[in-house]
Amino acid sequence: MNRENPTVSVIIPSHNRSFSLRRALDALHSQTYPIDLMEVIVVADSCIDDTLAMLQDYKAPFKLQVVEVNCRSAAIARNTGAASASGELLLFLDDDIEALPSLVESHARVHRERPGCAVMGPYPPKLQGETRFFGVEVRSWWEDKFYQMSQPTHRFTYQDLLSGNLSLDAEMFAHLDGFDSAFGNCGGEDYEFGVRLLKADVPFAVAADAVGYHYEHETNNLDRSFRRARQEGRSDVLIGQRHPEMRPTLHIKDYETPDSLVNKILVAIVFFWPAALDLLAVGLRKSLDWLQYMGMRGTWRWLQTKLLAYSYLRGVIDELKSRSALSRFMQEGMASGDLGRHEIEIDLQEGWEAAERIIDRKKPDGIYLRYGEQSIGHVTPKFGVEPLRGAHLRSILALDFAEPLARAIAVNGMPKSAAHSEPSLVDNTLLQHLQLFTVLDKKKLENVV
Template sequence: MIVLSVAIPTYGREQVLIDSIESLLALDPPPEELLVIDQTPDHEPSTKAHLQDWNQQGRLRWIRLKQPSITAAMNRALLEAQGQRVLFLDDDIIPSPGLLHAHLEAHRHWPGALIAGRVLQPWHQGQPDAETAAPFRFNSLQPRPCSEFMGGNFSLPRQMALDLGGFDENFVRVAYRYEAELAYRWRQAGLSIRYISEALIDHLQAQRGGTRSYGQHLTTTRPDHCVGSFYFRLRTQPLLPALLGCLRDLLRSVITRHHLRRPWWIPLGLLAQLRGLAWALRLHYSGPALVRVTLCTNGLQERQLW
């Protein structure tokens, strides 16, 4: 029986994806099961060759999706994984040697918990945050209970996640705050989230692919970056406070140094925010896009959104 499956959702990444996979396969022991949920329409030849070879050798399972969606990719991983627990990792990382062991040990101590790992960002320069640093940025050396997690390094019991409906696929494009929404449902169900500093990755913040495929949030009229934030408020707060919060967020988004120095971006930024709010309202009133799993007569799982 597989205890821990590792899943890497990926979009638009090439050599950094290959490097990340190689570093995971080089761990001792390597992952029991490694899933690459690939939303990239067409890879560079060398990337494609590596993924095909690993897939044929059984060292990983390369699963292709037609449409890019981080939440749909993560739901596909939950459905495809054979492990009791699933560890989700970004596609531009260097794992610490003890990453898998730390997640497994944490689940032994807290069997029903979601485990949030430590994420070392480039600007940390290899140093942990102070224990009193606020807000908490998942780079402390002190384990603790917490209310949220970072999507690039966390693990959770697979069946519990499916019982809650998985990830809400209404978090589209950049899918900002999708982790916070699952954390909200997780806590509402009486479940805990634990931060474990030993479960460490270096996040490389690749400049191409991933959410960076949608451009820079300060210089766009597209709603891709802000729709998730508005939708999160609407999903987790009463309507009036949520709308007031959305309006505050909308105004704050154009009161930045960038906009003070380049005031011509203020109306364009407001346009992006208003488009995002309108989109979030439509998504909210359509209802959450959660996963429902039913068992078919042939014994296979059927995936539906509800």
């Protein structure tokens, strides 16, 4: 690959959204990346509107290729586009995203700086003036998602693989066989692909300047969110079937052993009388409009969450059919989840920087933390997440181990590398915890230890 200026194939699957597709194509006219290094492949999937006519007359400054398929599957459409691509980089873009001029160039730059990554670009929803509860919730969720992913301390999971604005090496995509076409129209193929990427030790990255505005209001609404939740239930089962070690981490576990009374009642009834619950769900859905009208946001959010949970469970039932099949699905996953993971032990008394260097060098899945002879805790291995990096350490200490670490420091003193340094070496949140403990009587801390 030409690392300085790789050729880029922009792949846009589309189904009956001619207006959105034209806007997406128009936005690509203004890209700052060399136009002669770009090609755009539109995969028209089962289109019966004027999409094909629009594309036939469309005048593009870049090479434009149109591929027709009849599959109603995002996975197959993306794979078909990739098979027709000639670029060294594949850039998957949804047809309702309006790319800012720097989008393609930003993707290429991150690949130049960090070869071999799967690179995501932000696509915040375009919802100016939106005041409906659902629109506000959607905007808040996406903004928080991209903010968290852009933080240096973020530990990527398979659910961070977002295919709406995603780029990766064409050879790597082909080597991993692309998206799993068995997911059909139930969605979730991007999450499953994320699992395989992490298994193959492919790092994730965010191209912060590869921004595209997502016209969410044209493709999303409250009723569609419930259909998506049902699809997510189905896709989680498929992910668990392909990757059994993932089953204990999937949301399905909340229904195999429900921990709340509401979920216990829901699971008890849904397998035996689903038609009745479906009717109840329809009635409760209508009440959301009334709650919106009355301005009862807290109640609206609570009910929406419950209806989403019910829709998800119905999707699980679509695939597993019975209560016994659900239990068997989870039990088999727990057995396969006992796979050996790479763990190390670190002495934090040697200093934060020393610990971070060890983590970056060894890339463990889990860590036993100690401070001299004193145990601090255990960062347990997880499936479906990237290996630990040094950048993760301080936020983990601040969020999960601040109290035992503060006690150990009170008894044994500051880490070696910090003995003659300002406490600013410690993460701000961790520092707040340490300061809280240092105002206490040291003797009391020793007694606690």
